[in-house]
Amino acid sequence: MFKTIVCVKAVPDPKRASEIKIDPHTKTLTRANVPLVLNQLDKHAMEAALELKSEVGGEITAVSMGPPPAAAVLKECLAMGADQGILLSDRAFGGADAYATAYTLARGIEKIGSPDLVLCGMASSDGSTEWVAPELGVFLGLPVVTGVKKIDESDGKWWQIEAHIDNGHRLLKVELPAVLAVTRELNTPRNISFSGIIKARKKEIATWDVKALGVPESQLGLAGSPTIISDLRVSESKRKVEILEGTREEKAEKLVQKLAAAGML
Amino acid sequence: MSGSTGPVWVFAEQNEGSILPVSFELIGQAKKLADELGTSLEVVFLGDAVRDQVQVLFAAGADRVYLGEDPGLKYYQPEMYTEIIVKLAKEHHPEIFLLGSTACGKELAPLVAARLETGLTAHCIDLTLDEEKQLEQIIPAYGGLISIVCPEKRPQMATVAKGVFPKPDTTEHREGELVLLEISDLKQQRIQLIKVVHEEERGVPLESAATVVAGGAGAQGPEGWAKIAGLADELGAALGSTRPPVDEGWVELDRMIGQSGKMIAPELYIGVGVSGELQHMVGIAGAKLMVAVNSEPKAPIFEQVDVGIVDDLQEFLPVLIKKIKEYKTEVA
Numbered sequence: 346m347f348k349t350i351v352c353v354k355a356v357p358d359p360k361r362a363s364e365i366k367i368d369p370h371t372k373t374l375t376r377a378n379v380p381l382v383l384n385q386l387d388k389h390a391m392e393a394a395l396e397l398k399s400e401v402g403g404e405i406t407a408v409s410m411g412p413p414p415a416a417a418v419l420k421e422c423l424a425m426g427a428d429q430g431i432l433l434s435d436r437a438f439g440g441a442d443a444y445a446t447a448y449t450l451a452r453g454i455e456k457i458g459s460p461d462l463v464l465c466g467m468a469s470s471d472g473s474t475e476w477v478a479p480e481l482g483v484f485l486g487l488p489v490v491t492g493v494k495k496i497d498e499s500d501g502k503w504w505q506i507e508a509h510i511d512n513g514h515r516l517l518k519v520e521l522p523a524v525l526a527v528t529r530e531l532n533t534p535r536n537i538s539f540s541g542i543i544k545a546r547k548k549e550i551a552t553w554d555v556k557a558l559g560v561p562e563s564q565l566g567l568a569g570s571p572t573i574i575s576d577l578r579v580s581e582s583k584r585k586v587e588i589l590e591g592t593r594e595e596k597a598e599k600l601v602q603k604l605a606a607a608g609m610l
Numbered sequence: 611m612s613g614s615t616g617p618v619w620v621f622a623e624q625n626e627g628s629i630l631p632v633s634f635e636l637i638g639q640a641k642k643l644a645d646e647l648g649t650s651l652e653v654v655f656l657g658d659a660v661r662d663q664v665q666v667l668f669a670a671g672a673d674r675v676y677l678g679e680d681p682g683l684k685y686y687q688p689e690m691y692t693e694i695i696v697k698l699a700k701e702h703h704p705e706i707f708l709l710g711s712t713a714c715g716k717e718l719a720p721l722v723a724a725r726l727e728t729g730l731t732a733h734c735i736d737l738t739l740d741e742e743k744q745l746e747q748i749i750p751a752y753g754g755l756i757s758i759v760c761p762e763k764r765p766q767m768a769t770v771a772k773g774v775f776p777k778p779d780t781t782e783h784r785e786g787e788l789v790l791l792e793i794s795d796l797k798q799q800r801i802q803l804i805k806v807v808h809e810e811e812r813g814v815p816l817e818s819a820a821t822v823v824a825g826g827a828g829a830q831g832p833e834g835w836a837k838i839a840g841l842a843d844e845l846g847a848a849l850g851s852t853r854p855p856v857d858e859g860w861v862e863l864d865r866m867i868g869q870s871g872k873m874i875a876p877e878l879y880i881g882v883g884v885s886g887e888l889q890h891m892v893g894i895a896g897a898k899l900m901v902a903v904n905s906e907p908k909a910p911i912f913e914q915v916d917v918g919i920v921d922d923l924q925e926f927l928p929v930l931i932k933k934i935k936e937y938k939t940e941v942a
């Protein structure tokens with residue numbers, strides 16, 4: 346049976362992410378109550394898994410590393426059509442950089458069993474390192490392709506992939522099992538149906554902690570992260586703004602004068 | 611190599627045989643770091659028939675160049691490139707290793723870092739050394755700047771976008787040591803490159819444009835976006851964007867300005883419906899004149915520009931475009 350694993354991240358709602366700020370005095374983050382949502386690009390990864398399932402059959406497992414409320418995004422994946430959801434959650438996973446995140450996900454994926462395909466989003470909206478998929482590939486010993494915009498699965502174990510490069514694209518073949526990091530051009534994520542919600546409601550999200558993974562804490566979370574934040578600073582702009590006042594017409598007029606004076610018209 | 615500190619490394623990326631500008635910019639900054647550390651600057655350079663480029667690397671500051679030449683290395687191939695670099699790094703123990711934030715660099719850097727079991731920082735906007743001579747990797751986040759260090763693992767790895775560091779001065783006949791890599795016994799390939807297709811950039815290129823009009827989430831949809839694009843057209847400007855319009859599919863990814871997009875320094879920047887998040891603003895910090903149009907008087911962008919207009923872009927842009935047209939006919 347064709348086994349697909351989709352890595353999904355619960356991220357602070359990007360529309361409200363700017364509410365998370367550095368406190369200049371304590372140098373810590375002031376987290377307003379920004380709700381967690383399913384990372385947008387991971388919806389495209391889920392959609393790709395579902396479309397492939399309708400072609401080649403099999404089973405889709407959505408996996409996420411995050412705090413307990415991240416279970417909600419796995420429920421959303423179940424509602425889209427995933428067969429099961431697994432949350433990797435433990436205090437010891439906290440503070441993970443991309444390396445420790447990928448490491449933890451790799452150990453979780455190994456516990457789920459050997460996949461035929463691992464799908465990730467190209468980037469998370471909060472971390473946005475684009476590192477997790479490649480590092481995951483290394484830790485799983487699988488080939489990785491990032492920037493995926495087209496998948497042709499017609500040729501047995503060698504899939505043909507179109508992926509982004511700067512100013513163009515590359516066409517390549519990758520041997521399965523593999524890790525693919527997908528972009529928004531790949532597909533349009535489906536809307537969640539009412540029956541999907543009902544189905545998801547009946548399913549449990551399994552939660553695996555450090556013990557379940559059987560990995561020493563020294564390799565996980567903050568302890569397992571090679572990089573650490575050493576300083577937080579508030580940045581100040583040196584510019585001083587002049588706000589143009591008046592009616593709409595007057596404001597436009599004044600701006601045109603300024604642009605003309607600067608030789609920009 | 612002097613003392614116990616390993617060399618500073620830069621990966622020189624080439625496209626059709628020419629080294630990318632970002633690689634030279636990194637060499638410039640890496641040279642400063644290497645001097646401060648009292649160590650050498652070394653460049654890893656892979657390609658096919660590219661030996662004629664090596665002197666340029668020496669001229670830009672490389673003390674040593676590791677050159678891997680093979681028809682199979684003409685284009686970036688993740689498995690081969692990773693294998694070669696990992697092997698080399700295990701032999702020479704670089705202290706620092708920098709790569710450009712290109713499509714290739716962004717994939718190659720984590721592949722190498724994970725294999726070397728070390729840390730990596732994405733899209734840095736500055737690289738300095740702290741008192742302990744650790745690499746301080748600066749990124750914007752949460753309305754401020756964050757320094758990231760990698761205290762125990764080596765090399766300290768980072769990717770940096772084009773335009774963050776200036777082009778280095780070159781010394782034409784500067785000499786360096788060329789080390790030719792033996793390219794053999796490359797591992798069995800699970801990824802096979804079929805072809806690479808270069809696409810022409812559509813529209814006015816962002817990086818060379820004198821004027822850039824950047825739109826943000828404030829466009830609220832394709833219609834609002836069309837108005838912003840209309841302003842860019844009227845001004846003969848390049849169209850830029852923040853991240854949300856790219857995520858929404860109103861505009862291509864290659865139009866994104868900022869930490870994980872393009873870093874540019876136009877004469878004039880006009881941000882429309884842009885809130886002023888630092889991850890975007892670092893991309894245009896070098897602009898001469900900066901203008902913002904935003905309906906929210908408290909939008910943070912008003913603290914970061916020279917001229918501000920508080921208005922609804924949907925209403926204001928048509929009026930502005932009309933006034934620009936009038937001005938143009940007057941002058942003509």
Ligand SMILES: Cc1cc2nc3c(=O)[nH]c(=O)nc-3n(C[C@H](O)[C@H](O)[C@H](O)COP(=O)(O)OP(=O)(O)OC[C@H]3O[C@@H](n4cnc5c(N)ncnc54)[C@H](O)[C@@H]3O)c2cc1C
Pocket residue numbers: 359360362363470471472473474825826827828829830851852853854855866867868869870871872882883884885886887889890893903904905906909921922923924
């Ligand atoms: C690691 C990382 C890297 C990132 N890299 C980048 C990057 O390279 N580039 C980038 O841009 N972003 C980047 N981001 C995202 C960045 O944090 C912000 O989310 C993004 O820049 C916000 O875009 P925006 O200003 O368009 O949207 P918003 O913050 O949503 O702002 C929209 C603005 O439009 C205004 N507005 C609304 N309606 C109207 C109207 N009718 N008329 C006029 N104004 C209106 C609002 O007042 C608001 O100020 C990155 C994020 C992370 C975590």
Ligand SMILES: Nc1ncnc2c1ncn2[C@@H]1O[C@H](COP(=O)(O)O)[C@@H](O)[C@H]1O
Pocket residue numbers: 352353354355384386387390408409410411443446450464465466467468469470472473474475476477478
């Ligand atoms: N905590 C996480 N849990 C599950 N998947 C993740 C997690 N973090 C990142 N990913 C996956 O890695 C992709 C890239 O994330 P990033 O490297 O943070 O930009 C995301 O789109 C997800 O598919």
